[in-house]
Amino acid sequence: MLNIVVLVSGGGTNLQAIIDAASSGEITNTRIAGVISNNKNAYALERAKNHGIKSLSISPKDFASRAEFNKSFLEAVDGLKPDLLVLAGFLVVIPPEMIERYRNRIINIHPSLIPSFCGTGYYGLKVHEAALARGVKVVGATVHFVDEGTDTGPIILQKAVDVEKGDTPETLQRRVMEQAEWKILPQAIDMLANGKVKVESGVVKVVEDDN
Numbered sequence: 001m002l003n004i005v006v007l008v009s010g011g012g013t014n015l016q017a018i019i020d021a022a023s024s025g026e027i028t029n030t031r032i033a034g035v036i037s038n039n040k041n042a043y044a045l046e047r048a049k050n051h052g053i054k055s056l057s058i059s060p061k062d063f064a065s066r067a068e069f070n071k072s073f074l075e076a077v078d079g080l081k082p083d084l085l086v087l088a089g090f091l092v093v094i095p096p097e098m099i100e101r102y103r104n105r106i107i108n109i110h111p112s113l114i115p116s117f118c119g120t121g122y123y124g125l126k127v128h129e130a131a132l133a134r135g136v137k138v139v140g141a142t143v144h145f146v147d148e149g150t151d152t153g154p155i156i157l158q159k160a161v162d163v164e165k166g167d168t169p170e171t172l173q174r175r176v177m178e179q180a181e182w183k184i185l186p187q188a189i190d191m192l193a194n195g196k197v198k199v200e201s202g203v204v205k206v207v208e209d210d211n
């Protein structure tokens, strides 16, 4: 059984996709041990409560220094005994000590086809504004392991989505969420829960079924 902790900051639609996939059996061998948000008003926390999932909020704003936050944040995460941390729209920098302790056990969903439109400053609507400004015809989402960089860890899954005539950043964001994020994040969790993913020389290899 894979114990996962989902880290959120906003509406929690990706968290909801994980909850729904676990309920429907699309994700197997997995238990959501808790949800942590830096934003006490995040609707994602409501979603967790609605499903009886332990949730807590902890913010850098509540601490005198980032170092003190990082220490308490790590203690809160460790306390839930996760096998995997899932960043689902989490907007706080992951402390280096957490990345070290959970090496190749932290995944993130990014709303572009990495290496496009990623890295510092590329989050939320900004990603889709940049894609429309560049005039790309295809966008998408990526699930990747988290390392010390920003959106730089080994890529696990990607899914492409067409840009459509008349798209605004908002309509494009919604389509990428519906057609890509909400599908590949649960899929990646199920793959990890069932030993289908390994990292070789910084590249993810998907283990095919023997049959």
Ligand code: GRF
Residues within 6 Å of the ligand: 008, 009, 010, 011, 012, 013, 014, 015, 044, 088, 089, 090, 109, 110, 111, 124, 177, 181
């Ligand atoms: C999603 O667009 C995701 O790609 C990005 O942050 C947003 C989170 O949305 N990382 P939600 O909180 O899951 O609805």
